[in-house]
Amino acid sequence: MVQIKTPEQIAKMREAGLVVAAIHAATREAAVPGATTRDLDEVARKVIADHGAKSNFLGYGGFPATICTSVNEVVVHGIPDDKTVLKDGDIISIDCGAIVDGWHGDAAYTAFVGTGHAPELVELSRVTEESMWAGIAAMKTGNRLVDVSRAIETYIKRQPRPAVGDHSLGRYGIIEDYGGHGIGTEMHMDPHLLNYVSRKRGKGPKLVPGFCLAIEPMVSLGTPRTEVLEDDWTVITTDGTWSSHWEHSVAVTEEGPLVLTAVDGGKAKLAELGVTAAPDPLA
Ligand code: MG
Numbered sequence: 001m002v003q004i005k006t007p008e009q010i011a012k013m014r015e016a017g018l019v020v021a022a023i024h025a026a027t028r029e030a031a032v033p034g035a036t037t038r039d040l041d042e043v044a045r046k047v048i049a050d051h052g053a054k055s056n057f058l059g060y061g062g063f064p065a066t067i068c069t070s071v072n073e074v075v076v077h078g079i080p081d082d083k084t085v086l087k088d089g090d091i092i093s094i095d096c097g098a099i100v101d102g103w104h105g106d107a108a109y110t111a112f113v114g115t116g117h118a119p120e121l122v123e124l125s126r127v128t129e130e131s132m133w134a135g136i137a138a139m140k141t142g143n144r145l146v147d148v149s150r151a152i153e154t155y156i157k158r159q160p161r162p163a164v165g166d167h168s169l170g171r172y173g174i175i176e177d178y179g180g181h182g183i184g185t186e187m188h189m190d191p192h193l194l195n196y197v198s199r200k201r202g203k204g205p206k207l208v209p210g211f212c213l214a215i216e217p218m219v220s221l222g223t224p225r226t227e228v229l230e231d232d233w234t235v236i237t238t239d240g241t242w243s244s245h246w247e248h249s250v251a252v253t254e255e256g257p258l259v260l261t262a263v264d265g266g267k268a269k270l271a272e273l274g275v276t277a278a279p280d281p282l283a
């Protein structure tokens with residue numbers, strides 16, 4: 001069953017989404033060489049407390065922190081700690097969420113630590129982010145879930161192959177073991193969103209106003225395959241190639257997609273793609 005939200009409930013999810021956007025802004029500033037991933041977790045914890053919100057990551061299935069910090073070959077679910085010190089040239093994907101009045105937000109981004117990153121890393125993050133936006137642009141009434149999956153996959157597959165480099169095998173791997181999800185009164189709800197089209201799955205539910213999804217492509221510079229480390233959380237690529245993760249929580253509305261976790265509701269980026277974003281319900 002897919003949970004369909006009223007406009008009032010979407011406005012609550014927008015509040016949660018803006019807290020997530022504030023965590024992104026604060027952690028982005030703090031992700032500098034010399035910082036530990038625990039430092040970033042502390043920054044996030046404070047932003048959530050300052051907003052009077054709650055973390056939906058802390059304690060989720062026993063997860064011990066407020067954000068996931070996934071460095072380099074770590075795809076998702078990296079646990080912040082004191083021994084992971086960020087170095088110039090690293091990339092880090094930060095995933096986090098917040099709850100306001102029982103409504104959830106969830107979003108992730110990849111940041112560059114320091115300067116001087118190899119062009120294939122810059123391109124990896126760009127391709128992953130843009131594939132997310134292609135999926136977001138497909139969040140309109142009349143489409144089905146598979147249209148979002150197809151938009152993400154098609155975008156990635158149309159890109160020129162990345163250069164072979166220290167952290168790259170010269171191709172993009174669309175991670176298959178993880179994907180997006182419905183979101184609302186819980187962080188993870190039906191339906192599951194694949195980042196590729198599977199012949200084994202049907203077209204999925206119709207997208208209607210009030211349908212909310214967290215759209216989150218994960219892409220590597222090599223394999224689509226992953227494994228989980230002994231801590232039962234940290235997900236790495238099986239070939240050690242580096243990876244990127246981008247995510248936004250998005251609502252379908254009568255007036256177009258509303259990107260709940262983007263400061264501007266997705267307006268500027270969607271305009272570039274020829275799509276009109278819904279007006280911000282809190283504006
Ligand atoms: Mg997330």
Ligand code: MG
Nearest residue numbers: 106214216247
């Ligand atoms: Mg998610």
